[in-house]
Amino acid sequence: MIEQIKIEVRQAVKELHSLEDISFSVDFPSDMQFGDYACNVAMILAKQLKKNPKDIANDLTGYIKVHSPQNFTSTFSKIETVGGFINFTVSSLSLWNIVQQRQKAVLTSSGKGKKITVEYGQPNTHKLPHIGHLFSYLVGESLARLLESTGNTVTRANYQGDIGPHVSKSLYGYIQVGQPKPETLLEKVQLLQKCYQEGTKAYEEDPLAKETIDAITKKLYTKDPEIFEMWKETRQWSIDYYFALEKRLNVQQTYHYMESEIWNIGKEIVEKNIGTIFESSDGAIIFAGEKYGLHTRVFLTKNNTPTYEAKDMGLNIQKYQDLPYDLNLITTASEQNAYFDVMIKALELCWPELVGKTKHIGFGMVSMSTGKMSSRTGQILSAVDLIEAVKQRVVEVMKDREGLTAEEKESITEKVTMGAIKFAFLRQNVLQNMKFDLEESIKFEGRSGPYLQYTYARIQSILKQLDLPEATSKDGEQLTKQEELYLMRWITRFPSILSQAAEALSPHIIAEFVYQSAQLFNSFYAQCPINAEKNKELQRARRTLAVKTAAVIKEGLGLLGIEVVAKM
Incomplete structure (x- = not known):
């Protein structure tokens, strides 16, 4: 979608200002109340044209609404000027269609990309x-x-x-x-x-x-x-x-x-x-x-x-x-x-x-809190020491969990341990110094691996109780609450976020996206019940939203090397 927007904006700039090859960006607004995409082209052009960026944005917005192809403009419920930016809001129907058709964002090697060696x-x-x-x-x-x-x-x-x-x-x-x-x-x-x-x-x-x-x-x-x-x-x-x-x-x-x-x-x-x-x-x-x-x-x-x-x-x-x-x-x-x-x-x-x-x-x-590591002096916390220390704490947290066999508990404990460590290491910019906080890493709420694994398991538990046919295109019309629309908007961003993270070589972008996905799902579920919903069309639509969110969480965690668990 970002590339499609850039094409139409470039065409508008060319027609209205006779300019080509201008560099600008199309990004996600920091707040979803401002739509799905924000374009800064007017801010870029302001100095060159010596005009108010808002006036430039208004002119470009008007051109796009009238002259861009109908199959492009119909994707959006709003194309508007906000300050000096052009903001695009995808319609709820378009969002639902994207959600329904969503396949895995993660590709397999096509042979068409680069040949890359990673040494680590x-x-x-x-x-x-x-x-x-x-x-x-x-x-x-x-x-x-x-x-x-x-x-x-x-x-x-x-x-x-x-x-x-x-x-x-x-x-x-x-x-x-x-x-x-x-x-x-x-x-x-x-x-x-x-x-x-x-x-x-x-x-x-x-x-x-x-x-x-x-x-x-x-x-x-x-x-x-x-x-x-x-x-x-x-x-x-x-x-x-x-x-x-x-x-x-x-x-x-x-x-x-x-x-x-x-x-x-x-x-x-x-x-x-x-x-x-x-x-x-x-x-x-x-x-x-x-x-x-x-x-x-x-x-x-x-x-x-x-x-x-x-x-x-x-x-x-x-x-x-x-x-x-x-x-x-x-x-x-x-x-x-x-x-x-x-x-x-x-x-x-x-x-x-x-x-x-x-x-x-x-x-x-x-x-760690004890300072820098050194294998020369003996003041060393080995990799396995850390893993076992985290696992011991996870065992304590998991000991009262019921309905699990000993084998299941061991498997889940190991996955949660690794999830805790990996997310704690990868959730921040890897170019920056970091301190590993064991207690923070194992929390089942907040920015932690266990919280995300728990959210995934929670979704699986909800879905397990439902036996519904697949949702239809019409079912999506029932999704009108803010929590439903925000969650749809968010998970449709995943392919673009993935591309950004790969280009920037920044796993923390994925970590933050998965965390926000879990947060939005939990807000959605608190306001939009699935199992207790009497309207079958709405129930099917919400179920689909839960299924797709779980898939995003699983794929995102997988990119961090973290395995999900079906129950906790």
């Missing part, structure tokens, strides 16, 4: 994933789903550091404690985390330990048999643990890149471009970023080992060779923004065909 997660081996990694998993998966939903072909990728100083510190600690073999996977990765912390402390405080750890690092790169088998075994512990976590989070990554498998690619690329793109400085090889308004970074150390910059450059070249992309999205914490600016510039200079194809999304830092 990125936890290192030999350490526990903290809630920052959890945030990365949830943001990346939601972005992938948004982009898929708008017709793109999306490949999910994960890049994990399984070699380098952090691994050497963990292995050093592991050797010091006698290389035990714990029984459970959780115990194994907890041991590696503890060994990493002890190794880090020893590296900073003990010169002999520092020398030993540096030697382990060199042996890892040369695959020295003395250390290699131990590294392979402990590395697999971490990989198995991450796969189990990804399964629980319902993330769908298909490509897992390991640093040990690609580090040499970036090194070779840098070496081939010394003297042109890279230069020597004090024995190291650097990229002089100041030439491009950036900063200088080392790509090969004095020991001729590749830095993270070189490795990342090699990774992205390998990704392009494996899955030629139109767009390559990399999600990490925003503290790495400047780093990626340099890396991407170097990448594009080395491989000109990749110019403009790689974009870094720096999401905000995540914290």
